[in-house]
Amino acid sequence: xxxxxxxxxxxxxxxxxxxxxxxxxxxxxxxxxxxxxxxxxxxxxxxxxxxxxxxxxxxxxxxxxxxxxxxxxxxxxxxxxxxxxxxxxxxxxxxxxxxxxxxxxxxxxxxxxxxxxxxxxxxxxxxxxxxxxxxxxxxxxxxxxxxxxxxxxxxxxxxxxxxxxxxxxxxxxxxxxxxxxxxxxxxxxxxxxxxxxxxxxxxxxxxxxxxxxxxxxxxxxxxxxxxxxxxxxxxxxxxxxxxxxxxxxxxxxxxxxxxxxxxxxxxxxxxxxxxxxxxxxxxxxxxxxxxxxxxxxxxxxxxxxxxxxxxxxxxxxxxxxxxxxxxxxxxxxxxxxxxxxxxxxxxxxxxxxxxxxxxxxxxxxxxxxxxxxxxxxxxxxxxxxxxxxxxxxxxxxxxxxxxxxxxxxxxxxxxxxxxxxxxxxxxxxxxxxxxxxxxxxxxxxxxxxxxxxxxxxxxxxxxxxxxxxxxxxxxxxxxxxxxxxxxxxxxxxxxxxxxxxxxxxxxxxxxxxxxxxxxxxxxxxxxxxxxxxxxxxxxxxxxxxxxxxxxxxxxxxxxxxxxxxxxxxxxxxxxxxxxxxxxxxxxxxxxxxxxxxxxxxxxxxxxxxxxxxxxxxxxxxxxxxxxxxxxxxx
Numbered sequence: 001x002x003x004x005x006x007x008x009x010x011x012x013x014x015x016x017x018x019x020x021x022x023x024x025x026x027x028x029x030x031x032x033x034x035x036x037x038x039x040x041x042x043x044x045x046x047x048x049x050x051x052x053x054x055x056x057x058x059x060x061x062x063x064x065x066x067x068x069x070x071x072x073x074x075x076x077x078x079x080x081x082x083x084x085x086x087x088x089x090x091x092x093x094x095x096x097x098x099x100x101x102x103x104x105x106x107x108x109x110x111x112x113x114x115x116x117x118x119x120x121x122x123x124x125x126x127x128x129x130x131x132x133x134x135x136x137x138x139x140x141x142x143x144x145x146x147x148x149x150x151x152x153x154x155x156x157x158x159x160x161x162x163x164x165x166x167x168x169x170x171x172x173x174x175x176x177x178x179x180x181x182x183x184x185x186x187x188x189x190x191x192x193x194x195x196x197x198x199x200x201x202x203x204x205x206x207x208x209x210x211x212x213x214x215x216x217x218x219x220x221x222x223x224x225x226x227x228x229x230x231x232x233x234x235x236x237x238x239x240x241x242x243x244x245x246x247x248x249x250x251x252x253x254x255x256x257x258x259x260x261x262x263x264x265x266x267x268x269x270x271x272x273x274x275x276x277x278x279x280x281x282x283x284x285x286x287x288x289x290x291x292x293x294x295x296x297x298x299x300x301x302x303x304x305x306x307x308x309x310x311x312x313x314x315x316x317x318x319x320x321x322x323x324x325x326x327x328x329x330x331x332x333x334x335x336x337x338x339x340x341x342x343x344x345x346x347x348x349x350x351x352x353x354x355x356x357x358x359x360x361x362x363x364x365x366x367x368x369x370x371x372x373x374x375x376x377x378x379x380x381x382x383x384x385x386x387x388x389x390x391x392x393x394x395x396x397x398x399x400x401x402x403x404x405x406x407x408x409x410x411x412x413x414x415x416x417x418x419x420x421x422x423x424x425x426x427x428x429x430x431x432x433x434x435x436x437x438x439x440x441x442x443x444x445x446x447x448x449x450x451x452x453x454x455x456x457x458x459x460x461x462x463x464x465x466x467x468x469x470x471x472x473x474x475x476x477x478x479x480x481x482x483x484x485x486x487x488x489x490x491x492x493x494x495x496x497x498x499x500x501x502x503x504x505x506x507x508x509x510x511x512x513x514x515x516x517x518x519x520x521x522x523x524x525x526x527x528x529x530x531x532x533x534x535x536x537x538x539x540x541x542x543x544x545x546x547x548x549x550x551x552x553x554x555x556x557x558x559x560x561x562x563x564x565x566x567x568x569x570x571x572x573x574x575x576x577x578x579x580x581x582x583x584x585x586x587x588x589x590x591x592x593x594x595x596x597x598x599x600x601x602x603x604x605x606x607x608x609x610x611x612x613x614x615x616x617x618x619x620x621x622x623x624x625x626x627x628x629x630x631x632x633x634x
Contacts, residue, residue: 041067041085044106045075053097059090079112087112087135098122105129116140116162119344124168128154137162139186142344146170156180164208165189165351172197172214177221187212188229189370196222196235209233211370211406217243228495232370232406322400322411323381325388329399332358337366337411350485350492350500355414363414364399371496372408372488380408380491387487390457394450396474396482408491412484417477421470424569425536436574437583438616439479440531444586446481447473447527448608451520454486455604463489463515466503468523470530502526507596518601525593529558532587534569555594564588579617586614 046063049055061067061075068080079087086109095118104110112135121142127133128150134157144167152158152175159181169191176182177199184206193213199221207225211232218230223238236243320334342356351368358364375383384401391397402409417423420443423435435443447468454464466489474482489497498504503515506522526537537554558567564584568575575583589610595601602610 041107044103045078045085048100048103051097051100051103052095055095055097058093058095081109084109086110087114089114090118091115092117094118095120099125101125101127101129111135111157113137119346124151126151128152131155132157134158134181135160138166139164141166143168147173149174152176152179158182160184162186163190167191169193169213177203209235228493231373320402322402322409323384324400325384325398330360330362334402334409337364342366350496363416365412365414367410367412369408369410369488370406371493372491373406374493375491377403377405383487383491386458390453392450392453394446394481394483395453395486396484415474415476415482417475417479419471420473420475420481420531421536423475424470424530424534434534434569434571434573435479437572437579438574440572441582441586441614441616442479443473443475443481444528444531445611445614447483448524448604448611450481450483451524452604452608454483455517455520458487461487461490462517463503463519465520465523466497466515467501468520468527469502470527470536473527508598516598518598518603521593521601521604521607522595522598524607525590525595526555528586528590528593529555532569532572532583532590533558533567534571555591559591579615582614582617586611 042063045061045067049059049061052059059077065074066083067073067075067078067085068083070083071081073080073085077088077090077093078085079089085107088104088110089112091114095115098120099113099115104113110130111132113133114135114137116137117140119142120138121144123145124143124147127136131154133155136158137160139162143163146169149171151173152161156179158179160183161176162184164186165188167190168187171194172187172192174197176185177197183204185204186206186208188208188210190212192209193215195216196209196214196219198219199207201221202224203221204225207222208229209222210229213233214230215234217237218235218240225239227239230240322333324331336358337356339359342354345353345355345365351370354366354368356364356366372380380403384398387398396412396415398410398412400411402411418426451465451468454461458464465483465486467485468483472483472485474484476482489501489503492501498509502523503509503519506515506519508519508522509515529535530537535554564587565580567587568583589607592602593607
């Protein structure tokens with residue numbers, strides 16, 4: 001019996017040791033796996049950055065640090081969980097090139113990618129290999145061409161797809177309606193054609209197909225969405241107007257088509273004859289390749305692009321006239337713009353901007369707007385004439401415009417020092433130094449003078465500017481500011497204005513659903529705070545829905561800081577103790593302009609007077625505080 005006990009007693013201790021050893025080995029394997037994953041993520045992310053044309057300069061990732069620290073990202077634009085990367089959020093970086101999905105496929109935990117508001121280009125990336133992806137958002141880029149029918153086959157986890165405002169064409173891929181979890185689909189502002197595919201009713205919660213070349217009846221599974229989500233197409237049925245009766249005879253359709261074709265041909269012949277008699281000949285030939293970007297992006301017709309006509313054996317281009325708003329400008333027409341060399345300057349929520357050089361050497365900027373259907377043609381012309389009469393050194397004049405029902409082109413001269421936003425937030429590798437204190441004060445003074453002129457000369461507008469932000473302030477070579485994109489609230493579709501224009505981010509609109517004469521003052525306050533702190537306020541460069549509270553948080557975070565001097569932009573040079581007081585005064589004026597209560601907020605006259613009193617060097621602090629207090633008491 002004793003021998004039996006002697007043999008059996010050590011077994012529990014031995015088993016315990018084996019169990020501990022097993023757990024240790026498992027833990028060691030897990031730790032090694034985590035290190036391998038992190039190391040792999042680091043290498044693949046750097047490889048992806050380098051695969052973009054300008055990724056090395058615009059994405060600040062440092063291989064000496066780990067991309068993630070548990071749930072916190074050490075690198076910009078990453079979303080992390082448990083030490084791994086689950087999302088890439090690189091929006092508004094000016095990135096170029098195409099997306100290498102082979103590299104992204106190596107990131108085992110990646111489920112979300114967002115590259116909105118960049119300059120990514122080329123054919124649509126092959127996302128089909130990313131079988132675990134849940135969100136793909138690529139709006140406001142330059143992807144072009146057709147998407148294959150099976151491009152999304154196998155993406156059974158995909159919930160959100162945003163491809164808005166690219167140059168995609170062809171049929172909407174038939175693999176999209178088959179995705180089991182797809183809830184949000186944004187395809188507006190492209191060149192998709194054909195019929196809408198059938199989606200299961202109630203499957204999508206958000207969808208937008210506006211401003212494409214789609215035609216036919218809206219399928220039942222999409223009829224719950226508002227009419228605005230289908231505008232700018234040739235669609236019919238709920239929620240749009242009724243479709244033509246199916247009973248229409250083939251003969252009737254043929255006769256109607258022939259009549260339309262004959263009428264169009266007659267108009268074209270008449271125009272050609274008129275041009276011939278006026279001896280207004282343009283050298284034959286289609287616009288150069290760079291200008292085709294403008295022509296195709298703006299969805300211009302063959303006639304509008306100025307393609308040659310070969311009737312009667314003569315090759316002559318059709319001249320499409322712009323409506324000029326000034327008498328002292330040398331005349332040119334749309335085909336002149338398209339024949340010139342052109343490049344895309346940028347793409348935003350309102351459309352794209354192009355730089356084009358005319359034959360005479362003058363460089364122009366053409367802005368394409370899609371969301372400008374709030375007024376009829378006659379009312380639009382009247383409003384543009386009002387804007388065309390504005391003449392002020394701090395307002396960039398609109399020289400001419402081109403009207404079409406679904407799109408508008410606004411033409412102005414090119415300003416070669418780019419925007420204020422670029423100088424405040426641009427990458428330092430671009431060799432653009434950050435403006436010093438005297439320059440920033442000069443810019444603010446010019447902005448308020450330009451804004452005051454809008455108030456004076458556009459008295460009928462509730463908000464004379466409506467979209468005041470740093471990217472809408474251009475700078476000349478002498479750093480004189482010029483306001484752009486002003487006075488567009490009346491002509492912009494209300495839904496689009498509410499979602500993206502600065503005026504509708506104001507507290508009075510968020511709380512009361514209205515804007516006022518002092519709304520532009522609030523926008524000016526945000527701009528002053530941005531200029532003085534160097535911080536980019538949320539939702540001002542690239543607005544988006546649902547994040548308006550961030551602007552309030554931005555203002556509060558600045559107002560609550562005890563030391564005003566610590567709020568000033570560290571990149572700003574040219575200041576010392578002799579002008580710190582003046583800088584802090586301007587900072588406080590900015591905060592005062594951001595007063596939530598519109599009734600307590602200063603008007604434009606008060607703001608101009610206070611800013612005009614500011615100097616590059618300190619004046620009496622007591623005098624300022626006295627003036628400041630009296631103005632606020634009014």
